[in-house]
Amino acid sequence: MLDILVPILSAAVRSGTPILYATLGEILTEKSGVMNLGLEGLMLMGAFTGFSVTFSTGSPWLGILAAFIVGALLTTVHAFLCITMGANQVVSGLALTMIGTGASSLLGRSYIGETIDGLEKFTVPILGRIPFLGDILFSHDAMVYISYILVFLLWWFFSMTREGLNLRAIGDSPRTADSVGLNVKRVRYIYTLIGGGIVAVGGAYMSVAYTKMWGDLMTAGRGWIAVALVIFAIWHPLRAAFGAYLFGGVEASQLRLQAAGTTIPTPLLLMLPYVLTIIVLVIISVRKGKGLLFGAPASLGQPFYREERE
Amino acid sequence: MNVRMSSDRPLVKMQSIVKSFSGFKANDSISFELFSGEVHALLGENGAGKTTLMNILSGLYIPDGGNLSVNDIEQDFSSPRDAIHAGIGMVHQHFMLVPSQTVWENMILGLSEVPQFLPKKKIQSRIREISEHYGLSVDPHARIWQLSIGEQQRVAILKMLFRDAGVLILDEPTAVLTPQETVKLFLTVRQMKSEGKGIIFISHKLDEVMDLSDRVTVLRKGKNVGTVKTGEVTKEKLAEMMVGTKVSFSVSKQKLSPGRPLLSAEKMKVINDRGLCAVNDISLEIKENEILGIAGIAGNGQTELCEALVGLRNLKSGSIRLGNKILTKASPKTFISAGIRYIPADRKGTGLIPNMDVNENSILKRYWQVPVSRGITINWKIVFEFAKTIVEKFHVDTPSMLTPVRNLSGGNLQKLMLGRELSDTPAVIVAVHPTWGLDVAATNFVRKVLLKERERGAGILLVSEDLDELLSLSDRLAVIHKGQFMGILNEPSGVSAESIGMMMAGTKLDPENEVCA
Numbered sequence: 078m079l080d081i082l083v084p085i086l087s088a089a090v091r092s093g094t095p096i097l098y099a100t101l102g103e104i105l106t107e108k109s110g111v112m113n114l115g116l117e118g119l120m121l122m123g124a125f126t127g128f129s130v131t132f133s134t135g136s137p138w139l140g141i142l143a144a145f146i147v148g149a150l151l152t153t154v155h156a157f158l159c160i161t162m163g164a165n166q167v168v169s170g171l172a173l174t175m176i177g178t179g180a181s182s183l184l185g186r187s188y189i190g191e192t193i194d195g196l197e198k199f200t201v202p203i204l205g206r207i208p209f210l211g212d213i214l215f216s217h218d219a220m221v222y223i224s225y226i227l228v229f230l231l232w233w234f235f236s237m238t239r240e241g242l243n244l245r246a247i248g249d250s251p252r253t254a255d256s257v258g259l260n261v262k263r264v265r266y267i268y269t270l271i272g273g274g275i276v277a278v279g280g281a282y283m284s285v286a287y288t289k290m291w292g293d294l295m296t297a298g299r300g301w302i303a304v305a306l307v308i309f310a311i312w313h314p315l316r317a318a319f320g321a322y323l324f325g326g327v328e329a330s331q332l333r334l335q336a337a338g339t340t341i342p343t344p345l346l347l348m349l350p351y352v353l354t355i356i357v358l359v360i361i362s363v364r365k366g367k368g369l370l371f372g373a374p375a376s377l378g379q380p381f382y383r384e385e386r387e
Numbered sequence: 388m389n390v391r392m393s394s395d396r397p398l399v400k401m402q403s404i405v406k407s408f409s410g411f412k413a414n415d416s417i418s419f420e421l422f423s424g425e426v427h428a429l430l431g432e433n434g435a436g437k438t439t440l441m442n443i444l445s446g447l448y449i450p451d452g453g454n455l456s457v458n459d460i461e462q463d464f465s466s467p468r469d470a471i472h473a474g475i476g477m478v479h480q481h482f483m484l485v486p487s488q489t490v491w492e493n494m495i496l497g498l499s500e501v502p503q504f505l506p507k508k509k510i511q512s513r514i515r516e517i518s519e520h521y522g523l524s525v526d527p528h529a530r531i532w533q534l535s536i537g538e539q540q541r542v543a544i545l546k547m548l549f550r551d552a553g554v555l556i557l558d559e560p561t562a563v564l565t566p567q568e569t570v571k572l573f574l575t576v577r578q579m580k581s582e583g584k585g586i587i588f589i590s591h592k593l594d595e596v597m598d599l600s601d602r603v604t605v606l607r608k609g610k611n612v613g614t615v616k617t618g619e620v621t622k623e624k625l626a627e628m629m630v631g632t633k634v635s636f637s638v639s640k641q642k643l644s645p646g647r648p649l650l651s652a653e654k655m656k657v658i659n660d661r662g663l664c665a666v667n668d669i670s671l672e673i674k675e676n677e678i679l680g681i682a683g684i685a686g687n688g689q690t691e692l693c694e695a696l697v698g699l700r701n702l703k704s705g706s707i708r709l710g711n712k713i714l715t716k717a718s719p720k721t722f723i724s725a726g727i728r729y730i731p732a733d734r735k736g737t738g739l740i741p742n743m744d745v746n747e748n749s750i751l752k753r754y755w756q757v758p759v760s761r762g763i764t765i766n767w768k769i770v771f772e773f774a775k776t777i778v779e780k781f782h783v784d785t786p787s788m789l790t791p792v793r794n795l796s797g798g799n800l801q802k803l804m805l806g807r808e809l810s811d812t813p814a815v816i817v818a819v820h821p822t823w824g825l826d827v828a829a830t831n832f833v834r835k836v837l838l839k840e841r842e843r844g845a846g847i848l849l850v851s852e853d854l855d856e857l858l859s860l861s862d863r864l865a866v867i868h869k870g871q872f873m874g875i876l877n878e879p880s881g882v883s884a885e886s887i888g889m890m891m892a893g894t895k896l897d898p899e900n901e902v903c904a
Contacts, residue, residue, distance in 0.1 A: 239495070239503050246485045246496050256447065256483040257497030257546075258468025375487065383447065 085330050086213040093325020094221050098279030099303035100317040101227055106272030109265045110248040110376040111159055114170025117300030118177020119148050119273055120280030125181040127281025128291040129188055137196045137285045141278055148277020149270040156269040160262050163380035188291040195289035218286050231314040248374030251381040261381050305354035312372035396459055398423045398585040399554055404453035406439055413439040415609040421585045428600035429589045432629055435606040437589045441556045445477035446470030476547025477556040482539050486532040490525055490542050494549045517548050521575050536563045556587045561595055563685055565892040573599055593622045605629055641842055646675030649846040650815045655705035657691045665691035667870035673815055673846035680861030681850045684891055688870035689850045693817050697729040698722030723752050726814035730821050734800045741793035745785050748792050749774035749807050777806035798829035805836055819850045854884060866890035
């Protein structure tokens with residue numbers, strides 16, 4: 078039994094990692110009150126940038142760094158429209174997805190069919206020798222290990238630090254944050270850009286570590302799954318990790334199920350993230366009705382202007 | 388407490404402050420001074436410019452002109468951060484607190500001197516220290532949304548004391564408090580004053596201003612009408628300064644005996660948005676030719692009661708009927724068709740659709756009725772005529788009939804809404820704060836209209852926070868506290884404001900005087 082389970086769980090972690098980066102990036106952005114629906118486009122641009130830079134420099138790390146920078150730069154457009162201009166965040170986010178999808182397709186044409194060495198796997202000393210867990214969690218590449226650290230770092234940041242407290246206040250009640258002297262717009266810019274960069278790193282993981290090649294539309298809807306996962310995780314990094322690996326597991330086992338010749342249609346399995354998200358939305362609204370608040374930023378999607386008279 | 392000015396130099400000095408909002412001068416060259424160890428009241432009607440002036444002092448608004456200095460240092464606040472640094476703390480009317488966060492988290496929000504890795508224990512003990520010192524007890528671990536309004540206010544004040552504010556601005560702090568909570572608040576204010584802090588007390592309640600303040604500055608229509616020592620002025624004089632002319636609050640009310648009952652509700656229980664019981668076992672009856680007033684501190688179930696009576700909120704239990712027609716569980720449309728009309732408090736929320744024009748708003752409650760409706764289309768010609776009669780009859784001052792109503796002033800919004808609701812001789816009118824935020828002329832107009840409806844035969848339920856208004860308009864007055872009637876007074880004008888205040892705080896009326904109709 079374990080002989081079957083361990084490889085599936087290990088594969089779940091690997092295929093869940095790009096979704097995890099995207100989910101964490103979006104959580105960071107949304108905690109500041111800005112909603113970015115451009116995840117799919119950012120991931121594609123990240124995947125393309127990561128691949129092309131790695132291809133020409135030979136360094137996967139430069140590729141990942143470049144993906145982060147391109148992701149943050151692309152998000153600047155969204156940030157400017159939503160934070161400075163007060164534009165509709167849904168529309169702006171969707172535009173970002175379309176731009177990213179189109180641009181990565183166009184720019185990536187000459188890279189189709191090329192391969193790179195990409196990121197090496199290595200087993201973590203000591204931890205990698207823990208039975209079962211070592212194989213599942215600690216025999217991957219460095220970006221997987223960095224994602225573990227990022228999960229705990231974000232959790233610590235949100236719940237334990239001054240800056241994290243200020244960030245949550247800005248997402249929940251920007252007027253209050255403003256009244257105590259916090260710069261709402263600046264903080265929103267910072268975390269929207271960092272979040273966008275992290276999302277793009279998720280895309281880069283796809284091309285630089287997971288497949289080691291570039292393919293048109295290679296993220297295949299993972300950006301949208303991440304949007305759903307943010308809600309599924311109720312804006313909590315640890316639950317985001319659980320959700321990302323759950324869907325990584327669905328993907329991983331689906332390949333094996335197909336290989337084993339099961340009759341469950343693939344599209345049905347791919348619907349699962351959204352079914353789960355709908356269930357979570359129902360639970361959230363039921364509990365909200367009872368006055369129980371969740372981690373959802375109360376001002377999500379609403380622009381902030383100071384001199385507004387009520 | 389005697390007037391003690393610990394220095395001859397003012398703590399805060401504002402000179403010729405000007406601030407406009409889209410052409411409207413909210414502050415028109417206002418000058419204002421505050422000394423340390425002083426409670427300085429800022430008095431004025433709604434819209435007189437009190438809050439705007441204080442938002443400038445607290446750095447939220449940037450003035451269009453004028454000078455501001457704190458402790459003799461010229462200041463040019465570009466954000467609230469600058470004002471906080473200068474020692475100015477404002478307790479806003481709508482508290483600036485993050486509902487989902489705890490008390491202690493709210494305390495330290497935005498403070499740059501707190502270490503990055505939050506020392507919870509130290510912060511919490513400091514909060515306890517300050518709260519004990521000023522008698523503002525509060526649990527540092529509680530989340531804001533779980534606290535009562537009075538407790539939230541304590542947190543908001545503590546937050547400013549935590550920041551060592553030397554100047555405290557309290558924006559209508561007593562509006563949401565019971566008389567007993569008010570007494571406690573005043574003790575805290577007096578202690579802060581004795582420690583040399585300067586306190587600005589915004590209010591339009593004359594008794595409180597007389598009781599608490601050392602000096603009073605009166606604003607009217609964005610201008611400073613005058614600054615006086617509280618000891619050298621009378622209530623009547625202050626009222627006169629506020630409104631500009633000698634005020635007569637008396638309205639001529641015809642003597643009428645109430646007719647047959649119109650709307651009767653029995654043993655109503657209503658749940659609020661948080662899932663708590665907001666109206667607990669209220670029975671009432673509104674009769675022909677009668678105004679039933681409802682007095683109470685905001686948030687004691689008035690909103691939920693009114694929404695239930697007009698069909699906008701479901702009853703948990705109990706019943707409502709109009710004459711013989713049972714309306715329990717009926718749709719809002721059935722309530723409207725039965726002749727029940729609603730003047731809600733939030734004119735731009737429930738009352739009117741801000742982005743729609745005057746014509747469209749005028750038919751919101753009859754768009755499905757012939758002749759306005761012609762099958763699936765609307766007969767605009769009839770609508771234009773109908774809207775025009777409302778505008779003329781109720782003196783709505785609008786640039787055009789096609790102006791989106793968001794551009795109308797509060798008074799004109801209210802007139803438009805009154806016109807719409809009263810255009811077809813309704814049986815029952817439920818009016819919530821109908822004169823809130825209106826100037827004196829508009830207030831008088833609204834009151835006259837309500838009295839005229841009463842004479843015509845309508846039954847009116849009037850919710851107001853203005854006790855004078857309730858006493859002069861109501862035929863009967865019910866006092867609501869925590870979703871229950873503390874009693875219904877049959878001769879409200881003969882009852883003292885003190886005893887109504889006691890009822891508002893939760894004391895039941897003596898059973899022998901209580902006459903439940």
